[in-house]
Amino acid sequence: MLQLDALTVRFGGLTAVDAVTLSAGRDEVLGLVGPNGAGKTTLFNAVSGLVRPSAGRIAFDSADLASMPLHRRARMGIGRTFQIPQPLHELTVRENLVVAQRFATGRVDDERIEQVLDFTRLGDRGGRNAATELALTELKALEIAKALCTNPKLLLLDEVLAGLETSGKRRFMKMLQELHKQFDVGILIIEHDIETISQLCDRVAALDFGRLIALGTPDEVFSDPDVVRSYTGGQA
């Protein structure tokens, strides 16, 4: 479904993503791991359209995304969350979802919105001001809810668990495990915690200094000497 072909993103002299070739299907949960600055979020930004690739190809359902504006990628079925939650300011939680439904799918399906609100455990928060009246866990849930309301085929989740306390993390884990099946959506997820990734993902891709250094099952990738070295910063 998603096919990256030697994708490269440079910022001046820095190569944030370096010739990454990778594919992701609708039927899988693919983890993206690597130390800080490895290029994980930049890769997300390139796929969702926030940064322009310097070289290489991004194809989605065999359409070339290179020059496609952000909003059209969303309409094609690419949903994403931001590491730092970005609720739509001035709107209520429900209005956030209405905007996502209306503009990504062309119509507002109230049933879908209720389903998403329930699923993300925001059912009783629909009338709250999204930017000022939510706790961090709820903001993170709203990120997922907004993305789900675009009816995505592929969901890019950027560290949705980071910053949550243990009980919140556990509830989120359960939500993420059901997400893939219940909404029939392929998932590409960035997460630091190895245990989380191992529980959730079918496959894992490890990045270091922008390069893809390992790709395989969680067990394979986390026992790869290069990956271990990049994580520990020293000898394996």
Added chain:
Amino acid sequence: MKIGKLALAAGLLAYIGVPLLLGGNNYVMSLIIAALVIGGIALAWALLGNLGGMVSFGHSAFFGVGAYVSAILTMEAGVPVMAGLLLGGLGAVLASVVMLPVLRLRGPYFALAILAYAHIFKIVATEWSSVTGGSGGLSSIPRLPELFGVDLAGKVGSYLIILTILVVFVLCYRAIRASHYGLALRAMHDSEDATRVIGVNSTLLKAMMLFVSAFMTGVVGAFNVHYISFLEPDYAFNGIWVTLPIIAAIFGGYRTLWGPVAGALTVYLVDQLVFKNLIPSGHQLILGGLLVAMIIFSPRGLLPLLRRPSRRKHAAA
């Protein structure tokens, strides 16, 4: 419920009270009409600022283009004046199309670029003298017609026309604001990337707000030209057509529906009826002072200031 009664009372006062009470006083009526013209531009300016998030110093261009288009079409092509008002609005929309490249600029850069664009139209109106009459201008422009036995060219008739134009504009503004587009536009101010990744074409929405705002301003410019029946570039594209509306909109509350119109009525009438008599020259200085005071004491403007006490009561109850 309370709001409904208030709107009804204001409507009755505006449509029946003002013509009955002040209709005989040509001077006051002409001041009120001038205030409503400024209020119309202020409304259009505030719509662009509030919904589109853009601060424009170029609305005098839309005002002038609307005036010229309607004046020329009614004089040269025999277009009825009422149709000329709409065509003036459309002319202003066309003028705004050439401003589209500016939309990608933000904040002060947008404001400066649109100011420069506005100047281009003034130069065109001055130099293209075979069509526009050049700097000498146009005179004997057709006046507003007679309708159902009411002479719309008179003060009361003109007042009712501009008042109705404003009411229609406010209703359109309210409909846009309440729509899904309105939701997305409100969200775009502080979270543009977040709205784009969920499918909102933010550039298109901004362009649409520019068109709506330009159309409204063009219609008001066209109304004004048939009302005064005279036109020249220095008048039509005068910077006063953007500075006074900005003052009025900010004074009245540019994020409210009626604030810009209320601000225009307050600022212009108080200026003309009170300060002008006190200080014949330089009375605009007081406007500046008032605006500064308003921004300091009630940054959201006059209407929110008036509403505040009742909101406190609700909070206490």
